[in-house]
Amino acid sequence: MATTRIFACFLGASLAFAQDTYTFTPSISFGSNGFANWGAGTWPPASVGEVLVPQSTDSETLSLLQQMDPARIQTTIQTLVNFGTRHTASVTTSPTRGIGAARIWLMNEVTELAKPSNGMMNVSMPCYLQAAVPRSGMPIAAQVCNVQVEIKGSVDANRTYVYTGHYDSRRLNNSDYTGDAPGADDNASAVAIALEMIRILAPVVAKTPPAASIIIATVSGEEQGLYGSNFLAQTLKNASRNVQANFNDDIVGSGSNAPFSPQNQHTIRVFGAGTDYLTINSSIIKEIISTGYQDDTPSRHLGRYIQEVNAGASNVTEMDVALIYKPDRFFRGGDHESFLSAGFPAVRFTEPQEDFYHQHQDPRVQDSVTYGDEIEYVDFEYTARVGKVNLLSLWSIANAPATPSNFTYDTNIGFLAESLDTPPSYLENIIKLYWDVADDPLLDYYEVVWRPMASQQWTHTLNVGLANTTIIPVSKDNAVFGLRAVGKDGKKSPATYTLAVASQYFG
Ligand SMILES: *[C@@H]1O[C@H](CO)[C@@H](O)[C@H](O)[C@H]1NC(C)=O
Ligand SMILES: *[C@@H]1O[C@H](CO)[C@@H](O)[C@H](O)[C@H]1NC(C)=O
Ligand SMILES: *[C@@H]1O[C@H](CO)[C@@H](O)[C@H](O)[C@H]1NC(C)=O
Ligand SMILES: *[C@@H]1O[C@H](CO)[C@@H](O)[C@H](O)[C@H]1NC(C)=O
Ligand SMILES: *[C@@H]1O[C@H](CO)[C@@H](O)[C@H](O)[C@H]1NC(C)=O
Ligand SMILES: *[C@@H]1O[C@H](CO)[C@@H](O)[C@H](O)[C@H]1NC(C)=O
Ligand SMILES: *[C@@H]1O[C@H](CO)[C@@H](O)[C@H](O)[C@H]1NC(C)=O
Ligand SMILES: *[C@@H]1O[C@H](CO)[C@@H](O)[C@H](O)[C@H]1NC(C)=O
Numbered sequence: 001m002a003t004t005r006i007f008a009c010f011l012g013a014s015l016a017f018a019q020d021t022y023t024f025t026p027s028i029s030f031g032s033n034g035f036a037n038w039g040a041g042t043w044p045p046a047s048v049g050e051v052l053v054p055q056s057t058d059s060e061t062l063s064l065l066q067q068m069d070p071a072r073i074q075t076t077i078q079t080l081v082n083f084g085t086r087h088t089a090s091v092t093t094s095p096t097r098g099i100g101a102a103r104i105w106l107m108n109e110v111t112e113l114a115k116p117s118n119g120m121m122n123v124s125m126p127c128y129l130q131a132a133v134p135r136s137g138m139p140i141a142a143q144v145c146n147v148q149v150e151i152k153g154s155v156d157a158n159r160t161y162v163y164t165g166h167y168d169s170r171r172l173n174n175s176d177y178t179g180d181a182p183g184a185d186d187n188a189s190a191v192a193i194a195l196e197m198i199r200i201l202a203p204v205v206a207k208t209p210p211a212a213s214i215i216i217a218t219v220s221g222e223e224q225g226l227y228g229s230n231f232l233a234q235t236l237k238n239a240s241r242n243v244q245a246n247f248n249d250d251i252v253g254s255g256s257n258a259p260f261s262p263q264n265q266h267t268i269r270v271f272g273a274g275t276d277y278l279t280i281n282s283s284i285i286k287e288i289i290s291t292g293y294q295d296d297t298p299s300r301h302l303g304r305y306i307q308e309v310n311a312g313a314s315n316v317t318e319m320d321v322a323l324i325y326k327p328d329r330f331f332r333g334g335d336h337e338s339f340l341s342a343g344f345p346a347v348r349f350t351e352p353q354e355d356f357y358h359q360h361q362d363p364r365v366q367d368s369v370t371y372g373d374e375i376e377y378v379d380f381e382y383t384a385r386v387g388k389v390n391l392l393s394l395w396s397i398a399n400a401p402a403t404p405s406n407f408t409y410d411t412n413i414g415f416l417a418e419s420l421d422t423p424p425s426y427l428e429n430i431i432k433l434y435w436d437v438a439d440d441p442l443l444d445y446y447e448v449v450w451r452p453m454a455s456q457q458w459t460h461t462l463n464v465g466l467a468n469t470t471i472i473p474v475s476k477d478n479a480v481f482g483l484r485a486v487g488k489d490g491k492k493s494p495a496t497y498t499l500a501v502a503s504q505y506f507g
Contacts, residue, residue, distance in 0.1 A: 044452060044478035049462035052449065054312035055492050061395055062316050065388040067200045070380035073387070076192035077253075079105065080183070081375050086169040087177040088130070088221045089142040099142075099220065102167060106147040106191070106218055110198060114149055117202040120209055121149040126235070130227050137174030137224040144227045148217035149198055151205050153398065155442060158242045159212035161398050162344075163197065163390065164229050164335045165190025165249045166222035172362050174223060180363055182375065189253035189378060190349075191218045193387040200391065210398035211442055212244070222250075222335050229335030233342040244403060245302050245494075246339035246346035247390055254355045255382025264352045265379065267320045268386050270306055271348040272299040273327035277340040288498075292453060295325060296480055296497050298345035301403075304457055305494035306347070306393045317388040322352060323456050329354075349386060400491035401442040407435040407483045407496045409476070429475035435483055435496075437468050444488045448472060449495055450479045458482065458495065 080086065083102040092100025107125050114121035127145035132138050147167075153159060169183020194216050201214075221227025229248070236243050255265045275285050275294050288294055300323070307321040314320070328334055328348055336346035361371035410432035433448060445465050449458040450472065460479075463486075464470045472481065482495030 044474055046450075046460055046472075046474050048473060049448070049450075049460045052308075052458050052461045054308045055490065057309065057313045057316075057392060057396060058489065061392065062313060064200050064204065064395065065313070065316050065392055068196055068384045068387045068391065070384040072196060072199070073189075073192040073383050074375075074378075074380045076109075076195050077188040077375055077378055077380075077383075080167065080188040080191060085171075085177065085179065085181040086167055086183055086220075087137075087171070087181055088144060088168045088224050088227065089138055089140050089177040091178075092143070099168060103145050103147060103220070106167060109195060110147055110149060110218075113195060113199045114202050116206060117151070118206040120205040121151055121198065121202060123147075123149050126231070128231055130221060133225060134175070137170065139175050139177065144221040144231060146217050146219045146228045146232055148215055148232070151201070151209060151214045153212040153214075154209045155211040156242075156402065156440075157213050159402055160215060160236065160241050160243045161212060161394055162215045162217065162232070162236070162243060162246045162339070163194060163249070163394055164217050164219050164232070164246060164339075165194045166220065166228065166335055167191045167218045168220045168223055168228075170223035182363060189251070189383045189386075190249035192383060193249055193252065193390055194218050196384075196387050197391050197394070201395070210395065211400075212398045212402070214394060214398050219335060226333070226335055226338045229338035230341075233338040233344065236344075237342040243339065243342070243344040245397065246336050246344055247306075247349065247394060248334055248336035248339070248346060249349045249386065249390060250334045251350050251354060252386040253378035253380075253383045254351045254353075255379025257355055257377045257379055265382050266318055266385070267322055267352040268389055269322045269324050269350050269352050270303045271324045271326055271328050271336075271350065272303040273297060273340055273346070274300070274325065277327065279343040293480060293498050295456075296482065296495075298403075298494075298497050299340065299347055300325065301482065301494045301497060302345050302347050305397065306389065307457060309393050309396050310389050313392055317385060317392060319385050319389050321389065325456075349390065351382075351386075396491055397494070399442075399487070399489070400493045401440045401444075401485035401487045402438060403493045404446065404483045404485050404496045405436050405438060407433065407498055409433050409481070409498065428473065429477075430471050430473050431476040431481060432469065432471045433481060433483065434469045437466055438485070440485065442485075442487045442491075444486050447484050447486050447492070448481060449484060450474060450481045452479055 084097045086099045086102045091098035095101055111123050114123050125145050125147050127143045130142055130144045132141045169181040171179050171181045197216055217232055219228030274297055275288055303323045307323055310317055310321045334348050336348045339346035357371055364371050445463055448462045448464055451459045484495045485493040
């Protein structure tokens with residue numbers, strides 16, 4: 001579709017028109033859902049680098065994903081539902097009902113599943129006494145206990161990736177700690193994924209532990225105040241652990257029962273927070289926003305990482321990852337916020353369209369409508385696919401080199417010819433980048449990535465070897481840039497976030 005475009009420009013006091021012969025070809029394509037795909041256009045042009053192809057996953061990791069078992073997921077959810085209620089303050093003296101019986105079962109089950117790890121999985125149940133907070137659903141004090149495994153990293157045990165899913169449940173009245181609260185989708189589904197990951201990884205880590213540490217935790221007290229996840233995040237913060245990510249799954253079960261099935265059966269949303277949770281001062285945040293890097297927080301880079309790794313293995317996961325640039329759903333929250341508050345990157349996985357009839361509701365039939373978070377509204381095949389996305393990204397990230405550090409850019413603007421002697425090399429539409437080369441045995445080379453401002457995902461990549469600086473001939477107005485580390489086995493780290501306040505000057 002050729003058009004002739006007329007350009008107008010002022011020449012002194014007179015108006016002149018020039019005709020160009022440029023042939024305009026629309027680059028906007030439309031996906032099957034009818035939405036325009038603006039992101040992957042060919043603009044801005046680049047004379048360097050390559051179009052980014054999603055990284056692929058080794059066949060050993062892909063074969064782990066195939067072991068994610070919907071039948072076991074069903075059994076775990078059914079077992080948890082059978083405890084009647086798992087309210088954080090519910091009974092702890094019954095062997096069959098309440099949160100006490102549920103956590104004893106979880107501890108026994110996890111201990112059994114971890115046995116093939118030959119001690120490489122450290123199973124524990126750290127607890128603390130949470131005082132009563134009547135206004136937020138804790139009418140009485142109660143023990144809050146997390147059931148977790150830790151796998152120590154073989155290259156950098158300090159660098160840690162944490163999966164969380166909460167096993168407590170609630171009713172419409174959050175203070176009601178005695179009535180039935182099945183909590184199948186919310187959030188036994190996420191606990192079932194935790195148990196599957198422990199089962200699948202146990203024999204693997206016995207032989208080959210991950211390069212960085214992994215913690216897989218089922219946490220309690222979410223519904224009343226994110227108590228268990230906060231306890232875990234603060235414990236890690238107090239121990240000065242280098243926590244690089246929290247993957248929090250919560251409400252990952254509806255699949256075929258959600259509206260817009262079947263599309264929704266093959267999509268998982270990943271929520272990532274913006275600058276609001278960055279633990280850096282306001283002047284740095286202002287500069288991040290003024291340079292357009294507000295979508296390049298560690299949590300959003302984590303989301304991009306999960307989306308890309310999944311895209312490269314989607315013939316196995318059979319899932320799409322939808323990135324949501326929000327900390328959580330509308331006016332709602334979850335356990336990943338405990339990690340964000342502790343200064344750690346964190347994302348939340350949630351089904352694409354929630355089924356509000358079947359979460360937090362008291363089980364009942366009212367006006368012929370069935371309410372309640374019951375197991376018949378969970379699609380185990382869907383939860384298994386979500387589990388594959390989690391296992392894939394958790395195992396890949398813990399075996400990739402560390403995310404690079406101290407990535408920054410030159411603040412030279414370009415057009416400002418400050419003196420007659422300003423060299424022409426200053427007058428280019430380019431960006432100069434700097435970073436520190438890490439002493440990381442996993443590292444093979446660095447890769448600069450960039451994308452046009454309106455794209456969610458990186459579109460371009462350039463291998464820069466083991467240099468600590470490079471110049472990219474792409475206008476810094478039209479793109480945002482990241483840096484990632486590529487391992488000797490091809491696994492790539494998430495991109496690092498850019499320190500917007502650059503100290504170096506072009507030289
Ligand atoms: C196992 O984990 C618990 C809880 O994090 C910790 O207190 C304990 O020291 C760990 N044990 C080993 C052997 O690492
Ligand atoms: C909620 O449950 C608590 C504990 O059973 C009870 O004291 C309270 O009255 C209930 N609130 C409402 C609004 O029913
Ligand atoms: C972490 O340290 C703070 C300050 O010392 C302390 O108040 C808090 O109880 C600790 N939290 C945990 C979970 O260890
Ligand atoms: C772990 O990493 C953190 C920073 O990420 C650092 O403050 C801490 O000292 C490290 N701990 C050890 C034991 O190296
Ligand atoms: C913010 O941090 C920067 C860089 O560390 C520092 O130069 C600046 O003084 C800080 N500003 C405030 C308001 O603390
Ligand atoms: C998925 O694609 C990868 C990479 O092309 C290939 O190695 C693998 O065999 C494929 N797996 C399936 C189940 O098709
Ligand atoms: C990043 O900079 C900090 C502060 O200068 C330094 O302590 C740290 O070692 C640097 N990181 C790397 C990977 O060199
Ligand atoms: C970057 O690397 C060069 C050598 O390749 C070295 O001389 C220089 O000090 C490095 N710069 C920084 C900031 O580390």
